[in-house]
Amino acid sequence: MQLERWFPGFPGFAKEAVAEDAVLLPEDGSGFAFFINGEPAMPLAAEGKVEAPVLVSSRPFLENLVRRRALAVENITLVAGRADGLVFERDRVAGARYVPEGGEESVFAAADIVVDAMGRSSRVSDWLEDGWPRPPLRRMPIKLNYSVATFEYDPTISKVVSSVSQTMPDARTGRIARVGGIARVEGQRWHMVVAGYDDDRSTRDPDEFIARCNRDFPALYGDIASHATMIGDIATYHQADSRRRDFDELDRVPAGLFAAGDSVASSNPIYGQGMTSAMLHASCLSQYLRSQPDLAQPAKAYFDLVRLVVDSAWQTSTLADLELPHVDGPYPKGDRLTKWFSDVMLKASRVDPVINGKLAAVTTILAHPDTLSGLGTVLRALRFSRRKA
Numbered sequence: 573m574q575l576e577r578w579f580p581g582f583p584g585f586a587k588e589a590v591a592e593d594a595v596l597l598p599e600d601g602s603g604f605a606f607f608i609n610g611e612p613a614m615p616l617a618a619e620g621k622v623e624a625p626v627l628v629s630s631r632p633f634l635e636n637l638v639r640r641r642a643l644a645v646e647n648i649t650l651v652a653g654r655a656d657g658l659v660f661e662r663d664r665v666a667g668a669r670y671v672p673e674g675g676e677e678s679v680f681a682a683a684d685i686v687v688d689a690m691g692r693s694s695r696v697s698d699w700l701e702d703g704w705p706r707p708p709l710r711r712m713p714i715k716l717n718y719s720v721a722t723f724e725y726d727p728t729i730s731k732v733v734s735s736v737s738q739t740m741p742d743a744r745t746g747r748i749a750r751v752g753g754i755a756r757v758e759g760q761r762w763h764m765v766v767a768g769y770d771d772d773r774s775t776r777d778p779d780e781f782i783a784r785c786n787r788d789f790p791a792l793y794g795d796i797a798s799h800a801t802m803i804g805d806i807a808t809y810h811q812a813d814s815r816r817r818d819f820d821e822l823d824r825v826p827a828g829l830f831a832a833g834d835s836v837a838s839s840n841p842i843y844g845q846g847m848t849s850a851m852l853h854a855s856c857l858s859q860y861l862r863s864q865p866d867l868a869q870p871a872k873a874y875f876d877l878v879r880l881v882v883d884s885a886w887q888t889s890t891l892a893d894l895e896l897p898h899v900d901g902p903y904p905k906g907d908r909l910t911k912w913f914s915d916v917m918l919k920a921s922r923v924d925p926v927i928n929g930k931l932a933a934v935t936t937i938l939a940h941p942d943t944l945s946g947l948g949t950v951l952r953a954l955r956f957s958r959r960k961a
């Protein structure tokens with residue numbers, strides 16, 4: 573929806589993506605397979621219709637399309653290079669320094685505003701040290717391990733477009749947390765992800781990947797891994813922590829400086845919130861700039877808006893991550909009550925399409941967590957949480 577808004581004109585963003593081979597999840601939600609603890613669970617389209625069009629493609633495909641549409645905008649120009657510092661002028665950022673692609677010397681680019689979008693390893697905090705406080709950095713050590721394999725799509729094995737399989741840890745049975753995902757992407761391919769935590773590490777070995785799919789995930793995963801043709805190598809990824817930088821808490825921040833996307837907050841990628849968060853940060857920036865602020869003043873109102881988005885995503889992802897036995901905080905205030913309430917919502921969501929839809933909207937950041945705390949919703953969740961799934 574957001575991409576359609578930002579890139580209007582013919583054809584619409586989703587239409588163009590589909591014309592170029594991205595896969596659209598059918599509106600009735602068929603093609604989506606959701607599993608909790610190995611059992612099929614109520615999908616996001618519980619009320620017979622997905623909340624918003626779900627477009628499935630690989631990351632480079634999506635980024636290429638965004639890049640092409642952005643560069644087609646008349647007043648956007650791209651310079652390629654590596655940013656290596658900020659330039660300050662009294663209480664404001666006057667621009668950034670960067671080394672142009674292929675060059676060695678750093679050059680200065682003057683700017684009215686500078687937006688840090690350098691991802692989770694952004695060095696803007698270091699650059700601020702030249703007279704400015706660093707934003708507080710908070711981390712939650714999640715120790716996520718990820719493997720991704722690609723397979724040729726074969727409808728005789730399955731017609732699945734998208735799947736998520738979540739296994740919650742259970743100390744009584746010894747069950748450990750695992751997450752799996754399948755996405756049918758452009759080029760008649762499936763991407764398949766298997767993820768675990770701490771010392772549960774998957775490798776680049778195709779046999780180990782296939783064995784893991786058969787052993788630790790629903791039959792769909794084993795079927796595809798065992799019978800479809802694997803393409804290319806398996807990629808692995810480790811993410812030590814979720815992290816956030818709370819610029820809104822700074823007493824002093826230079827005017828003209830903004831930060832968005834993972835440079836502000838980057839949580840556990842298995843919840844798939846990162847790109848939506850980054851887009852919402854961009855919406856905050858749009859809203860702020862449209863309010864015709866005084867750019868000679870620090871962008872406090874912008875960082876306050878971003879905080880709302882960060883808190884929403886952080887609350888849902890870290891609450892789930894605190895269930896992992898190796899994650900020992902930091903615990904937010906009132907976490908026991910929040911945990912109890914989240915268990916009630918989860919139980920109810922397995923039997924009640926209304927609660928399921930509301931919860932799905934929050935976990936996909938289409939709605940704020942506060943939308944779950946209305947009296948009617950709480951009472952309904954309590955009632956349905958007592959029913960058997």
Ligand SMILES: Cc1cc2nc3c(=O)[nH]c(=O)nc-3n(C[C@H](O)[C@H](O)[C@H](O)COP(=O)(O)OP(=O)(O)OC[C@H]3O[C@@H](n4cnc5c(N)ncnc54)[C@H](O)[C@@H]3O)c2cc1C
Nearest residue numbers: 653654655689690691833834835841844845846847848850
């Ligand atoms: C394994 C994995 C799976 C994920 N799956 C999902 C998912 O399914 N759904 C979802 O929504 N999110 C997912 N995410 C999260 C998502 O990728 C991020 O939230 C998102 O990419 C953040 O966008 P960003 O533009 O802020 O940062 P990035 O995408 O990290 O982009 C930052 C860019 O800045 C560039 N850069 C850095 N330093 C400099 C410099 N000094 N000069 C110039 N350029 C610089 C980098 O090269 C990079 O291109 C996943 C992340 C990972 C790691």
